[in-house]
Amino acid sequence: MKNIILIFILLNGFVLNAQTISTKVVTVKPYMSLQNYEHFKRMVLNSNDIHIESIEGFNFEWGYDYKLKIQVTKLAQEWSDGTRYEHKLLKVLSKTKALPETTFKMRVDPMRYYSFEAEDSTMNYTLSQINDSTYRYCEKVDLEIPAAFRPTFKKLSKSETGRNAIFNFTPEGRARFVKFA
Numbered sequence: 001m002k003n004i005i006l007i008f009i010l011l012n013g014f015v016l017n018a019q020t021i022s023t024k025v026v027t028v029k030p031y032m033s034l035q036n037y038e039h040f041k042r043m044v045l046n047s048n049d050i051h052i053e054s055i056e057g058f059n060f061e062w063g064y065d066y067k068l069k070i071q072v073t074k075l076a077q078e079w080s081d082g083t084r085y086e087h088k089l090l091k092v093l094s095k096t097k098a099l100p101e102t103t104f105k106m107r108v109d110p111m112r113y114y115s116f117e118a119e120d121s122t123m124n125y126t127l128s129q130i131n132d133s134t135y136r137y138c139e140k141v142d143l144e145i146p147a148a149f150r151p152t153f154k155k156l157s158k159s160e161t162g163r164n165a166i167f168n169f170t171p172e173g174r175a176r177f178v179k180f181a
Contacts, residue, residue, distance in 0.1 A: 020074045023090065026050050028066040030098040030169065032140060034107040034126075034162075041112055041126065043138045057089040062141045063169040067094040098169055105181050108137065109162025127157040134174070142174040143167070149177055 029046035035053065044053040045060060055070055069091040078084050112126050127143075128136045133150065135143045135157060145153045156163060164181040 019076050022072050022074075023069065024050060024072050025067065025069050025093065026052065028052075028055075028060070028068060029104070030063050030065050030102065031104045031106060031167070031175065032060070032062070034109055034138070041109055041138075043140045051085075052087055055087040055089050058092075061095075061173065062175060063098050063173050065094075065096045065098055066092065069093055100169055100171065103166050103168045103178060105164055105166055106175070107162050108143075108156065108165050110157050111160055111162070112138075125157070129154075129157065137175075144170055144174045144176040146177060153177065 026047050026049040029048075031046060032043040033046055034041055035044045045055065050072070055068065058068065060066075068089060071088040071090055073086040073088070075084055075086065108127070110125055110127050112124055126138045130136055130142065133145050133147070135145065135153070137143050166178040166181050167175040168178055170176050
C-alpha cells in the first residue's frame with residue numbers, strides 16, 4: 001500500500017512539472033520595442049494578444065503587421081531570466097504592410113549595457129551611423145533622421161541616456177524619426 005501511495009505521489013509530481021503545449025493565433029505589430037533584459041538591452045516583438053519576446057522560426061520585418069499561428073510551450077520550470085514560455089511559428093496567416101502614416105513610439109537608448117564595457121567599446125552602443133541621415137539601431141532596423149534633427153540625434157547617439165521618440169515607416173522599410181516624445 002505504501003508503494004502505491006508513493007507511486008501516486010511521484011506520478012502526480014511529474015504531471016504537475018510537465019511542459020504544456022498549446023496553439024494560439026496572435027497578431028504582431030509592425031515594430032519592435034527596447035526591453036531592459038538581464039545585463040543589457042534588446043529589441044523584442046510587440047503583441048496585444050500575448051507577452052512575447054521572440055518566436056522560433058519567425059523572420060520579422062519592420063513595417064508589417066502579422067497574424068501568426070504559433071505553438072506555445074509552457075516550460076516545466078521557469079528559467080533564471082524569468083522565461084516561462086517558448087514560442088514557435090507554425091504558420092504565417094497574414095502579412096500586411098503598415099500604412100506610411102502609421103506612427104509608433106520607441107525608446108532610443110544608445111547604451112546596450114548598464115555599465116560601460118571597456119574591452120570592446122563598440123559593443124556598448126546600440127546606434128551605429130551608416131551615413132549622415134541613417135543609423136542602424138540594435139542591429140535590427142535603420143532609423144532615418146530628417147536634416148533638422150541630425151545634430152540633436154548625433155548627440156543622443158554618443159550619450160549615456162536614451163529618449164522616447166515617435167517614428168513612422170518609409171517605403172524602404174526604415175523607421176523615420178518624427179519627433180521626440
